[in-house]
Amino acid sequence: MTTRGFHPTHVVPREGLPAFQTPDPSRPATPLDPLLPVQLVGRRGDWGRIVCANGWSAWVDGRLLVAVPQAPPRAGAPPAGAADPRPLLARAEEALARYRAAAEELAAGRLDAESFGERTRGLRTGVVVDGESLWVYDAEHERWAYCEGARLTTYAATGQLSAGAENEGRQPTPLVPRTPDGR
Structure with missing residues (x-):
């Protein structure tokens, strides 16, 4: 049963994660399942207080939580710092062809x-196509990019983008992607 208003902000890492009733690792732990959606509701140093979909709350090592991407930019909104998607699509096609x-x-x-x-x-x-929306992984710049046809924008990056990506008109993006209004 999902608690009303629950919106996951993170997931548990693939290896799972121990959860504690208090931020104290000497106390008994409850294992959390890998990729379990959770909502981070507070921090105390490296500790993160999470809430699960059923309303259960616990403390975890907040550094290990994996951020959930936010919704992509709205279709039709003018993209800021966008680039032509065709070179990245060609690189994805080439990698897939070599693997095949x-x-x-x-x-x-x-x-x-x-x-x-x-x-x-x-x-x-990596490529995900959903109708007119496309998410494509740019291995050269270690980022996911979003495209709605003619323009490509950085959606999420694993770190700072290289100078090459910035020179192509894209701005560095933190691990947590921008919200649809650009914040």
């Missing part, structure tokens, strides 16, 4: 597992 070619050779027996690993090592791409 190696997978086909592996399946056909023309490549062994070790060679497959060598050929695909370092390939990173």
